Amino acid sequence: MSAILDVASWVLLLAGGLFVFIGGVGALRMPNFYTRIHAASLTDSMGSILIIVGIMLQAGFSLATVKLLAILGFLLLTGPTATYALANAALLSGMKPDADGVKEQDRANS
């Protein structure tokens, strides 16, 4: 039983790590601001869910799991809100979403 839990939690942790890594690469490599925060938001949502559920499997039924659940709820609320606020602030400061991704408008602001 514990071996199955171990394997499951490692699969979740590695998958979460992969999502965070993809988010990081995307945040560096994407052509403009909006696509970048789109990539980075992967880290907030998918990455944190997978990693924290992975740690919860390691913790078992204990107080730590409850705390992890609270942290997960906090991250799931704040992460997307932060991304929204960032995109909103960028839009209000006059940075237009550019579907073609040809013009690098964020260069001037970075």
Add this chain to the structure above:
Amino acid sequence: MIIVFALFLLTLLVLTAIAVVRTENLFVAVMLMAIFSLLMAANFFILDAADVALTEAAVGAGVTTVIFLGALALTVERERSRRAGRGLALGVVSVIVLVLIYATFDKPRLGDPEAPVHQHVAPWYLEQTPELIGIPNVVTAVLGSFRGYDTLGEVFVVLAACIGVLFILGTAPPSHRAPKDSGETGLRHHLVPQVVGRLLIPFIILFGLYVQFHGEYGPGGGFQAGAIIATGLILHALLEGETAALRSIPRSFLLGMVAGGAMLYTLVGVAGIALGGNFLDYSVLAEDPVKGQQIGILAIEAGVGVTVCGALLSIFHAFAARD
């Protein structure tokens, strides 16, 4: 394994520090400082200093960033580059770095049980805390009771810092006397941050109270709790606007918190004298000396929390009022 992680974090710390120095955009520098504090907090945690880690995360990464951003709103975003005097600065810094590196050769190995710092009073604290004070968290026992004078001094440093900032920023410049907006500031019209923020503020404050009153059993205490509660109230001020926040907690009340917390701490000390003990000797506060110690620590931690929370909020409002 942990050493690899620690080295990784320290490397990131150095990279962040270099980036802070290199960048000319002050906004970026503030964000990098927040990252620096968070990495530092993780480092403290690796060194098993959970209390310090909590303080660093709450104050360094949380409140300080907000106050820096408030200060940044008063000035320009770009650093003016100064070329003059760089050679001299480089020379001074290199000499200091060489001296520091030389000094580290005398340092004991990390975690060495034979190190002088582990031979002096630390074993006594570890042995006597369960007996004299009866709480599991030795850090709180040392901070609140054994080294109560030091903590009293720290509280008065916070008080003095707050007074200093208010002296510099407290009075609005004549042209800005009248508040330029009547209530409709903040993020009222931004629905998502508004809703999520309102949802989170009670939980942030609840967590702050948990950290405050759980300080005897786990990492936490007045400094961390004050910073966390201040963060929640600053979030409220950002969402609802400056005027609404000051209407719910007026400035005079915040100043009362700053002075009152320090006063509470001092009064606990004086109560020790009045009941026949020494200044800041909590053993006489109750029949049972151990119980008295616990009551005393609870009271002074409350004083610390109130002062820190009031000071941080006063400083935040002082910056925000200048915009």
